[in-house]
Amino acid sequence: xxxxxxxxxxxxxxxxxxxxxxxxxxxxxxxxxxxxxxxxxxxxxxxxxxxxxxxxxxxxxxxxxxxxxxxxxxxxxxxxxxxxxxxxxxxxxxxxxxxxxxxxxxxxxxxxxxxxxxxxxxxxxxxxxxxxxxxxxxxxxxxxxxxxxxxxxxxxxxxxxxxxxxxxxxxxxxxxxxxxxxxxxxxxxxxxxxxxxxxxxxxxxxxxxxxxxxxxxxxxxxxxxxxxxxxxxxxxxxxxxxxxxxxxx
Amino acid sequence: xxxxxxxxxxxxxxxxxxxxxxxxxxxxxxxxxxxxxxxxxxxxxxxxxxxxxxxxxxxxxxxxxxxxxxxxxxxxxxxxxxxxxxxxxxxxxxxxxxxxxxxxxxxxxxxxxxxxxxxxxxxxxxxxxxxxxxxxxxxxxxxxxxxxxxxxxxxxxxxxxxxxxxxxxxxxxxxxxxxxxxxxxxxxxxxxxxxxxxxxxxxxxxxxxxxxxxxxxxxxxxxxxxxxxxxxxxxxxxxxxxxxxxxxxxxxxxxxxxxxxxxxxxxxxxxxxxxxxxxxxxxxxxxxxxxxxxxxxxxxxxxxxx
Numbered sequence: 001x002x003x004x005x006x007x008x009x010x011x012x013x014x015x016x017x018x019x020x021x022x023x024x025x026x027x028x029x030x031x032x033x034x035x036x037x038x039x040x041x042x043x044x045x046x047x048x049x050x051x052x053x054x055x056x057x058x059x060x061x062x063x064x065x066x067x068x069x070x071x072x073x074x075x076x077x078x079x080x081x082x083x084x085x086x087x088x089x090x091x092x093x094x095x096x097x098x099x100x101x102x103x104x105x106x107x108x109x110x111x112x113x114x115x116x117x118x119x120x121x122x123x124x125x126x127x128x129x130x131x132x133x134x135x136x137x138x139x140x141x142x143x144x145x146x147x148x149x150x151x152x153x154x155x156x157x158x159x160x161x162x163x164x165x166x167x168x169x170x171x172x173x174x175x176x177x178x179x180x181x182x183x184x185x186x187x188x189x190x191x192x193x194x195x196x197x198x199x200x201x202x203x204x205x206x207x208x209x210x211x212x213x214x215x216x217x218x219x220x221x222x223x224x225x226x227x228x229x230x231x232x233x234x235x236x237x238x239x240x241x242x243x244x245x246x247x248x249x
Numbered sequence: 250x251x252x253x254x255x256x257x258x259x260x261x262x263x264x265x266x267x268x269x270x271x272x273x274x275x276x277x278x279x280x281x282x283x284x285x286x287x288x289x290x291x292x293x294x295x296x297x298x299x300x301x302x303x304x305x306x307x308x309x310x311x312x313x314x315x316x317x318x319x320x321x322x323x324x325x326x327x328x329x330x331x332x333x334x335x336x337x338x339x340x341x342x343x344x345x346x347x348x349x350x351x352x353x354x355x356x357x358x359x360x361x362x363x364x365x366x367x368x369x370x371x372x373x374x375x376x377x378x379x380x381x382x383x384x385x386x387x388x389x390x391x392x393x394x395x396x397x398x399x400x401x402x403x404x405x406x407x408x409x410x411x412x413x414x415x416x417x418x419x420x421x422x423x424x425x426x427x428x429x430x431x432x433x434x435x436x437x438x439x440x441x442x443x444x445x446x447x448x449x450x451x452x453x454x455x456x457x458x459x460x461x462x463x464x465x466x467x468x469x470x471x472x473x474x475x476x477x478x479x480x481x482x483x484x485x486x487x488x489x490x491x492x493x494x495x496x497x498x499x500x501x502x503x504x505x506x507x508x509x510x511x512x513x514x515x516x517x518x519x520x521x522x523x524x525x526x527x528x529x530x531x532x533x534x535x536x537x538x539x540x541x542x543x544x545x546x547x548x549x550x551x552x553x554x555x
Contacts, residue, residue, distance in 0.1 A: 045411040046382040172437045174284030175547050179501050186485045203504035209481045245413040
């Protein structure tokens with residue numbers, strides 16, 4: 001099996017990917033590649049097929065047809081390897097609210113089989129970096145939303161995945177925290193970790209290197225925010241999104 | 250129509266509302282704008298008589314939310330943040346249920362919901378739990394309206410909803426307002442503030458500002474510049490560089506541009522651009538811009554924190 005560190009090709013490779021549920025085609029022949037260290041935005045209306053696509057990319061769902069590789073692993077036969085090499089954070093923050101901050105780290109480290117010494121060292125390092133040292137033994141339930149968000153992100157990165165999936169990571173978070181969070185995203189991308197992000201905030205779409213927009217199971221637009229705005233002759237990603245949705249009707 | 254004065258509510262040690270006062274006029278579309286945990290839901294739940302305040306008072310159409318709760322429940326339509334219809338009942342059965350609970354019929358107030366309900370009517374025999382997000386939202390609004398309430402209270406109806414459905418939802422609210430219904434709506438999306446007659450910016454149980462969106466953005470006291478860069482990588486570096494520039498108070502990414510604020514006389518379009526050029530960044534565009542609600546909100550948040 002290939003190790004992530006040796007793998008140098010595109011982190012995500014999708015070609016003619018299809019997922020059907022009975023007679024319903026949720027994902028309809030989508031193709032794209034995402035490179036190492038790229039921030040890739042994945043947008044679409046509710047029900048466009050985003051969640052189904054992401055579930056396949058995370059190794060949670062087997063595709064119906066088409067090619068899929070994540071971090072060099074095959075989306076049909078190496079789904080467990082995919083799971084070990086990605087990080088995932090959802091809007092619900094996937095934290096255990098009735099465990100302490102420290103216990104959450106221990107749990108994640110345990111799940112990913114990170115050795116004890118390394119776990120202790122990295123936990124200390126991260127708590128320091130996040131300014132959470134004083135909250136080390138506090139229950140996650142009592143933390144402010146912005147802290148939970150940062151904590152969830154750090155946990156998703158704890159096992160040094162090749163790519164991290166952020167599923168609406170900033171819903172409901174205040175505007176200052178939202179921006180601090182994006183600073184963090186940039187920092188991580190800068191270190192070479194690929195970011196795959198969905199959001200309903202169109203200003204956040206502007207922060208991505210490239211953006212794909214899904215509609216009715218297909219990718220209907222894929223380019224840099226600047227190129228998309230030129231193509232659709234509008235001055236914001238909000239405008240792009242609205243024009244695409246309207247053409248559909 | 251709604252009058253709230255010095256309202257306080259705590260959950261254990263957490264103060265959810267720290268003495269909030271506001272008034273909503275009859276027929277107004279009033280927005281509560283703020284992030285999760287600001288106290289929006291607590292305030293709404295007190296107004297719809299589902300929660301008792303610790304102190305302070307709230308009235309609706311002159312009726313007290315504590316003493317006259319029975320009367321208030323008849324005159325208010327409430328759409329909670331979480332989908333709260335019966336998932337096993339069909340679309341039509343849910344609507345029927347809510348009409349009957351208030352002693353009415355669907356036919357009696359059909360004119361109020363017609364524009365909205367017509368869009369989900371083709372699915373009237375589908376269980377509500379099997380609807381898409383956008384359709385659930387339309388059904389929930391129909392159910393909140395079917396007893397012809399004087400006041401409509403909507404808790405984050407557009408959260409997690411895509412940009413297109415959000416736009417449609419606000420168009421529906423606008424129509425309802427023209428029918429004379431008073432609407433109090435909460436949202437974490439700052440850009441939606443502009444669609445309200447007046448808004449209260451709320452954070453940590455405190456109101457930061459109440460006014461029309463126009464007056465709120467006009468109140469922004471600092472100079473504000475938008476800096477446009479050519480690539481995503483450049484943006485990251487420029488944000489860092491601008492933070493190091495003397496005389497700049499704040500630097501934030503704002504969609505396609507970077508917003509910087511300053512109180513200094515000698516900070517202007519030309520020298521900000523020169524500064525970035527000298528640091529090796531070309532293709533920079535700097536212009537003076539008007540503040541948005543989000544700029545004001547962040548400025549007020551920072552003042553509050555200091």
